[in-house]
Amino acid sequence: MPELPEVETTCRGIRPHLLGKTFQQIIVRNAKLRWPIPQDIHQQLHNEKIISVERRAKYLLLKTKMHTLIIHLGMSGSLYITDPNTPPEKHDHVDFLFNKKICLRYTDPRRFGAILITDQDLTKHPLFIKLGVEPLTSDFNADYLYQHAKSRGIAIKNFIMNSHIVTGIGNIYASEALFLAGIHPTRATNRIAKSRYTKLTSAIKTVLEKAILAGGTTLRDFVNGEKKPGYFSQQLQVYGREGETCGHCKTIIKKIVQGQRSSFYCPRCQR
């Protein structure tokens, strides 16, 4: 999926088009996502005005006075602004129409994403209640990470990808951040010194911030709110570079599988 930088890029891309706009019509061509799109979504949102467009973890939140529209892009989802007259393609499952010129279109070939609506306080919503801290805030620091890490013995890569600890870090940026911090992806969380957690937290923040500046990473099909790709893939140091040489020490980059996901690392730079 879209990881945090891609969701943030989408959020920033669509926000200026949507703030202050009123939902007029919602066209659902295929409601079968991770969970079915609520059948009464149109009735709930009709004539409601968008007062904020935010991101929490990898969720996009479009808030009105009464409701929050929750959108998750899953593995292959994109959201972009288009002309409502543009004919929908095969995987364009939902259109949110705001006036004759603005259409927010949701596309998702694999349909692992989700579109939900709630009038609940999000801090009490089941999808949000257990979420960990945002990595780009001061709540995410070496103390926090170390406190949660020292009592566990799982691989550090799986640990930083656990959204109940810290949100938004997916498979690409987990590999990239560990490379930057010089930590081997299989190293057990309780066998890493606190000083290395300091390095890791700053590496995670650096990687995510740089990716946001580049507009995210486009590997296959990700596009931002204006239907343009992101350019961070050109800056990836290890992800997808198995067999190539490490930019620091020229050692061959390795690929292993951890928890059914590929990890990429430099066996010399990362211990």
Add this chain to the structure above:
DNA sequence: AGAGGTACCTGGCAGC
């Protein structure tokens, strides 16, 4: 409570 595996779904690609 924590860890690990499974399921959801489609498309692209390598290999035959």
Add this chain to the structure above:
DNA sequence: TGCTGCCAGGTACCTC
């Protein structure tokens, strides 16, 4: 050209 098998940015839910 066409088939098969594998891989892919996520995460809730199940079992142990």
